[in-house]
Amino acid sequence: MTSIYKIISIQVKSYFKEHFDIDLSPDKIVVSETRPEFEGDFTLVVFPFAGIARRKPEIIADEIGSYLTKTCVEIVDFNVVKGFLNLSCSNSYWLSELQRQSSLAQLVPKTETEKIVLEYSSPNANKPLHLGHIRNILLGWSVGQLLKEIGHDVHFTQVVNDRGIAICKSMLAWKKFGKGATPADLGIKSDHFVGNSYVQFNSAFEEEYVNWQTTSAADDVFNSRKNVTLDRPAFFKKYKNDYFNAYSPLGKEAREMLRDWESNDEEVRALWRKMTNWFMDGFKQTAAKLDVHFDSMDFESDTYLLGKGIVQEGLNKNIFYQEEDGSVWIDLTDAKLDKKIVQRGDGTSVYITQDLGTARTRYEKFNMSGMIYTVGNEQNYHFQVLFEIIKRMNEPYAGQLYHLSYGMVDLPSGRMKTREGTVVDADDLIEEVIEKVRENSRGRDELDMLSSQEKENIFQTIGIGALKYYMLRVEAKKKMLFNPEESVELKGQTGPYIQNAFVRIQSLKRRLNDEIGNSYENYKNLEPEEKAVLKAIMAYGQEVTAAAKKYDPSIMASYLYHLARTFHRFYHDHSIVHADSDDEKSFRYHLACITANRLEEGMKLLGISMPDRM
């Protein structure tokens, strides 16, 4: 059996074939649910046909309406409002639709078959995760689930940035001020411990810098400044990075450490391994709390030299060119993207070269046909350039490259600033939401019979669900405002609201499972609230497909809220346990069960799991 949307489309098509000998293109046929304020179930927009048929919209609508009631058994009535043809379905259609929904072989057509590597998360090893990472992680994970759902084979991966000057700062601070203490000694989560060292370095450096500003060397630098309009504080604010490189003893030590690391100095490498292991231990704990996984991981310490071969290749193909100083460039001005360096004069590679190398290496390993990079929108330009180069290099995976770009997460006070201490820590945030759930559950008796461990699991499911839903309901590319109070909210358009609809149905199942039959063929006169739920269920497949094709979990988030809301309303207005007849009871019970199934499957695509009780 086919869906009603398809049936209507086919019949409209054949109407135009019969009456006008026209092959109507499918995109002209727009069928949607009828708005609640009008009579009818599904609506066909007939404005586009007026030109084709050379008649007034009302007249053509009327004719199509008559045609459909004759040719489709499902459609028994229609009315016309302006250019909108509202169609009403028969009682038996709704009964068979419910039957169809409960026996679907797959909820979503598996139309895609590509192998895709999806990169997400990709943290820096010198500090623990914050709010921005959470958005990245939840988004990447959810988009991956959506793509799998439409048939793609998705490989989840990340590149941990575990090398460079930043991690050396943490290492140096630990060596100088850490007194040999370990995270376990101090009882601090190990990635936070590494982050603390990084902060320690920065405050030591800050102190050093302030002291230096009183020296005569600083006077000389200030007096020889180019921009004479700057006063002393403003100048030294900007000069910080130059100071780090030119005068700072701490900066010097950090850079030496980096050099030693690059030349494989055993002592530095041992310290580095210790640090990065601490980070990774902590990272894995947080990832586990968020219930996200990686099929493989790369570390920049292994991959940062990749891509050099590609530079030579690009030169041979005349895609790149060399300047007199030996540096290698690509000219992308014809694609409105400027000239871009891909290798320095001294032969070392830059960021984008690494990315070229990593992409190639992945292809050799996984033979994928495309890649998705989950990275903030501050790097939009970088990815345009990267994709353009890959295209010009004619790489086999150039076809399906996508920068899953998301907006920054702002706080009510503005942008998060490490220096101002306004960064919202991921672990703190997770704990805070769960604590809110614990508080909220006091005074409820639904969970009384459970052990404290079982209760705690439920609190986590709800808390994490609330956080995930809050982060995913906003369209990815938009910047989002993170309001700490709203993020732990448990009512209204939230994750727990949707979980609650599911829990109510689980409770019904526990109560009714044994006494419900499968037959409801004599159920007549469906209530509008029942039809509304069924219509929402029918939309599942197309919503998932749309969300996946647009790489946008927020579409799923809205849809699931809509489904839950429609169900809550039905549940409130019509009793299932005390239905008037066995057929009515059976119909409603099965309607509820399918709702629960769609809610659970849909939330899974957002990475959110469902509790049985709450």
Place this chain on the structure above:
RNA sequence: GGCUGCGUAGCUUAACUGGAUAGAGCACUUGACUACGAAUCAAGAGGUUGCAGGUUCGAAUCCUGCCGCGGUCACCA
């Protein structure tokens, strides 16, 4: 300044990609637990979709120009 993204109720947001009277949540006011779970439901109030033009049966959506806010324009990653 160049490129780029975004402006919708007090706040956070949606609108099937051009369709009907712009739909929700929070906050505010009010009602519903002796029927399946009130983390729920219902009602009220709240809008010149930044501004001005244009395209057409029809515009939050497309085009042009302004205004405002972000991002980015490193031989950093």
